[in-house]
Amino acid sequence: QKGDSPLVTKTFVPTKEDYQKVYDEVARLLVEKDDYDDGSYGPVLVRLAWHSSGTYDKETGTGGSNGATMRFAPEAEHGANAGLKVARDFLEPVKAKFPWISYGDLWTLAGACAIQEAGGPAIPWRPGRQDQDVSACTPDGRLPDAAKDQRHVRDIFYRMGFSDQEIVALLGAHALGRAHPDRSGFDGPWDFSPTVFTNEFFKLLLGEKWVHRKWSGPDQFTDNSSKSLMMLPTDMSLIKDKEFKKYVELYAKDNDTFFKDFSDAFVKLLELGVPFTNKPEDRFVFKTSE
Ligand code: ZEM
Numbered sequence: 001q002k003g004d005s006p007l008v009t010k011t012f013v014p015t016k017e018d019y020q021k022v023y024d025e026v027a028r029l030l031v032e033k034d035d036y037d038d039g040s041y042g043p044v045l046v047r048l049a050w051h052s053s054g055t056y057d058k059e060t061g062t063g064g065s066n067g068a069t070m071r072f073a074p075e076a077e078h079g080a081n082a083g084l085k086v087a088r089d090f091l092e093p094v095k096a097k098f099p100w101i102s103y104g105d106l107w108t109l110a111g112a113c114a115i116q117e118a119g120g121p122a123i124p125w126r127p128g129r130q131d132q133d134v135s136a137c138t139p140d141g142r143l144p145d146a147a148k149d150q151r152h153v154r155d156i157f158y159r160m161g162f163s164d165q166e167i168v169a170l171l172g173a174h175a176l177g178r179a180h181p182d183r184s185g186f187d188g189p190w191d192f193s194p195t196v197f198t199n200e201f202f203k204l205l206l207g208e209k210w211v212h213r214k215w216s217g218p219d220q221f222t223d224n225s226s227k228s229l230m231m232l233p234t235d236m237s238l239i240k241d242k243e244f245k246k247y248v249e250l251y252a253k254d255n256d257t258f259f260k261d262f263s264d265a266f267v268k269l270l271e272l273g274v275p276f277t278n279k280p281e282d283r284f285v286f287k288t289s290e
Pocket of ligand 1: 043047083146147153171176178184185186266
């Protein structure tokens with residue numbers, strides 16, 4: 001049969017420009033909806049991207065950002081994911097506007113956008129995640145527990161295939177956002193500019209005297225000078241452990257190296273377990289908004 005058959009529907013193949021439109025819409029909403037937390041949904045979007053990716057297990061190839069399985073009750077209700085509905089709901093209008101994008105691609109793209117819009121490094125990104133059903137949900141316990149020490153941190157991140165240096169670089173994301181007592185039980189921001197991506201987390205970790213906070217919540221640390229900042233036990237493990245600490249020192253001194261290493265590790269995180277049909281050279285670098 002020749003000509004325009006009404007039975008043939010063209011599949012829409014999005015281009016880099018289409019993904020940039022998604023980026024621009026997330027960036028626009030970040031500015032528009034500034035009446036939240038410290039003035040930005042950016043940090044919680046970064047956390048959504050990380051928690052959707054950080055379930056990856058390199059031995060079985062399961063988990064990771066591919067299925068966007070946090071949409072389903074078993075995974076949405078894992079303790080570690082408390083509060084991330086806020087981020088998923090924030091992105092629903094974007095999904096409605098660009099229904100062709102998978103949730104996995106949308107959540108990771110939004111994480112990359114949030115880092116760039118917060119003044120962080122470029123996060124080259126590529127599409128390819130396909131949404132899966134509830135049967136692909138990962139078991140509880142794959143994400144790190146902030147109350148634990150460096151052995152646990154290594155167990156969790158080695159399972160995903162990260163090195164010590166990559167672990168420290170990734171934890172620098174704690175320059176962004178804060179802990180919420182009704183989500184994790186912990187409380188407070190890590191630095192004084194929680195909506196700006198910097199190497200401040202490392203500077204404060206080394207530069208302040210951190211003491212156990214006296215309160216009824218879970219054990220966390222507070223800075224002795226302002227008593228308004230916090231560190232989690234897992235954050236403190238980065239200066240207790242000699243191998244970790246040398247990278248903390250490097251990143252506290254050298255912001256450019258931190259930005260580069262963070263970008264590399266975050267790109268790797270967002271791509272764990274994704275069955276790409278494109279190549280690393282095909283990654284897009286999105287244009288950051290003015
Ligand atoms: Zn976090 N993180 N994280 N993290 N995280 C919190 C908040 C944020 C750990 C952890 O338990 C917690 C990475 C690694 C690890 C962000 C990004 C990244 C909170 C507070 C906790 C308890 C949650 C709350 O109450 O709202 C642990 C134990 C980690 C590893 C050992 C990595 C890797 C990240 C990205 C690359 C971000 C941006 C936040 C702030 C969220 C917000 O809502 O402000």
